Amino acid sequence: MAHLPCDRPRVIESLRGIEVVDVAAGGAHSACVTAAGDLYTWGKGRYGRLGHSDSEDQLKPKLVEVLQGHRVVDVACGSGDAQTLCLTEDDTVWSWGDGDYGKLGRGGSDGCKAPVKRADLFEEKDDDLFTLFGSQSGLRDENAAGLLS
Numbered sequence: 001m002a003h004l005p006c007d008r009p010r011v012i013e014s015l016r017g018i019e020v021v022d023v024a025a026g027g028a029h030s031a032c033v034t035a036a037g038d039l040y041t042w043g044k045g046r047y048g049r050l051g052h053s054d055s056e057d058q059l060k061p062k063l064v065e066v067l068q069g070h071r072v073v074d075v076a077c078g079s080g081d082a083q084t085l086c087l088t089e090d091d092t093v094w095s096w097g098d099g100d101y102g103k104l105g106r107g108g109s110d111g112c113k114a115p116v117k118r119a120d121l122f123e124e125k126d127d128d129l130f131t132l133f134g135s136q137s138g139l140r141d142e143n144a145a146g147l148l149s
Helices: none
Strands: 020-025 029-034 039-043 058-063 072-077 083-088 093-097 112-118 130-135 138-143
Touching: 029 072, 029 083
Parallel strands: 020 072
Antiparallel strands: 020 029, 029 039, 039 058, 072 083, 083 093, 093 112, 130 138
């Protein structure tokens, strides 16, 4: 992949005319969520971090087809790491990419090249608000009282 300097912001032509509502950037990849709930990723594909069922680099935003039919509302890219997580409208967390140190939140260190549901993350719903974040040591969450689990 060529690394060309960019000294000023430029429009991503392939997204022109598409309403983007969220953007995330990692160390070697980026992602955006559209108003329609679609997820696009681009950049370095190693470890499957782009979610396209392969490890190919993408020089332009590409639709994550596995998530078609699921309305994506938020996305996070690992900074310096090779994982991506997203949240869909039905409160399902999806993760993919490099799984070292449990950072995909599914137990173990296995990675995957396409989004996989993290279904049991919110098994017991209550009135607490949660913040979900990935760290070097794995997936963590914090409730409204600031308690980590």
